[in-house]
Amino acid sequence: MAVQTVAGSTASSTPAVDLGPAAALSCRECGERFELGPLFACASCFGPLEVAYDLPTGSPEELRKRIEAGPDNIWRYAPLLPVPADVAEKPNINPGFTKLVKADNLARELGVTGGLYVKDDSGNPTHSFKDRVVAIAVEAARAFGFTTLSCSSTGNLAGAVGAAAARAGLRSCVFIPHDLEQGKVVMAAVYGGELVGIEGNYDDVNRFCSELIGDPLGEGWGFVNVNLRPYYGEGSKTLAYEICEQLGWRLPDQIVIPIASGSQLTKIDKGLQELIKLGLVEDKPYKIFGAQAEGCSPVSAAFKAGHDVVRPQKPNTIAKSLAIGNPADGPYVLDIARRTGGAVEDVTDEQVVDAIKLLARTEGIFGETAGGVTLGVTKKLIEAGVIDPTLTTVVVNTGDGLKTLDAVSATSQATATIKPSLEAFRAAGLGTA
Ligand SMILES: *Cc1c(COP(=O)(O)O)cnc(C)c1O
Ligand SMILES: [Zn+2]
DSSP: OOEEEOSOSSOOOOOSSOOTTEEEEEETTTOOEEOSSSOOBOTTTOOBEEEEEEEEOSOHHHHHHHHHTSOSSGGGGGGGSSSOTTGGGSSOOOOOOOOEEEOHHHHHHHTOOSOEEEEEGGGSTTSBTHHHHHHHHHHHHHHTTOOEEEEEOSSHHHHHHHHHHHHHTOEEEEEEETTOOHHHHHHHHTTSSEEEEESSOHHHHHHHHHHHHTSGGGTTEEETTTTTHHHHHHTTHHHHHHHHHHTTSOOOSEEEEEOSSSHHHHHHHHHHHHHHHTTSSOOOOOEEEEEEETTBOHHHHHHHHTOSSOOOOOOOSSOGGGOOSSOTTHHHHHHHHHHHTOEEEEEOHHHHHHHHHHHHHHHSOOBOHHHHHHHHHHHHHHHTTOSOTTSOEEEEEOBBGGGGTHHHHTTOOOSOOOOSSHHHHHHTTOSOO
16 A cells, blocks of 8 residues: 655654554654654654654545444554554454434533534543553553553543553553542552552652653553653544544534643544545534643643743642643643634633533533533633534543542432332422422
8 A cells, every 4th residue: 555654754764563554753843753662752852752654545435434344442543543453353442432422402501503512431441531542552562562551640541551451461550649539549450450659649640650661660661651652642533533433524613622631632633633634524624622620720821821831730629630730742732722723721620510410410421520621611611702602512521420429429419318108209399390
């Protein structure tokens, strides 16, 4: 098959490992290219590295057919991902192809007339979008001969790594802030790997992991979001692919995405751009909106202040999965929001809880706090006239409310507790609503 080099201008050297269409790593800042390997920073300018591809050049119809004939998970997009062609046959947790729910009840409540959709990633194997990124990182770990899978996590990633490692037959040792929700801790521990609570916040955990990578103790370890980060990030492109395919190979007009490190938002944009380049969707403008919690809103603060750089914050919010005070991809998120005509906004913890309940009440979807952040910001931006209610809008729900029960447990309890008799039921004035 003829190939075309999409990122970078230098001809790619023959890669030493088989990661399918992945041709090289390229620096986001200076464009320098490197052989595929467990690298994450440019040797020349320290810029972050990303995967560059030899993408297929056949007709869009052919590629579309090939994708549609693929499995009902992210591997249907294997021709666009850094994975070997036979990836679907290996032991993997096979995430993806989650529901795109047409949220008509919610649309009515918010006054959206152009079509409102919830991309519900709580349906993944460990109930968050993190299964997508980890599945790709596992393939890179295998290719580079790593025997231990690791990560610094705000909660969901630890569970996803634990599960994927168990399935792939790799050891795992994952690191989390010590004060996470019980649901996240149990979910990370149950798969049998080592789970280490670090006394500090996520940014402390991340710093610790960077030190561990440089130490002999960390030899043979693939940290999915550190030394495997360029591959890991590519998993989020599948959200863009799925949303467009599920809309009938069409770009949405507006898409609202939560921000922790900013990787997901950045790579969804990369995925949309690839679909346009490949002719799989018609090229038209789309806007990308980023969502943060007020208690950890470094990117939103920079957006509103008109800054290009992100000033780190100390997180204090119930949206712990998004509590990264020093987001690695913050500046790229700002670029994308500004380039597409979108915005970055934040909501209070109270608005997060309200939004969790709004989604549950209108659509029967119980999202985690990150989902509350995203829907809360969507509502706020509609009310502010920033999100256009007459256009097609997709809200990404990235996790499952069962992992963050504390956020709503105070206000979500039994309506009444009664004796098992009709008399008691009637006396309590129930069942007539
Ligand atoms: C990790 C996470 C995100 C966002 O992560 P990025 O670091 O911005 O890619 C969003 N929602 C949930 C539930 C998460 O766990
Ligand atoms: Zn560089």
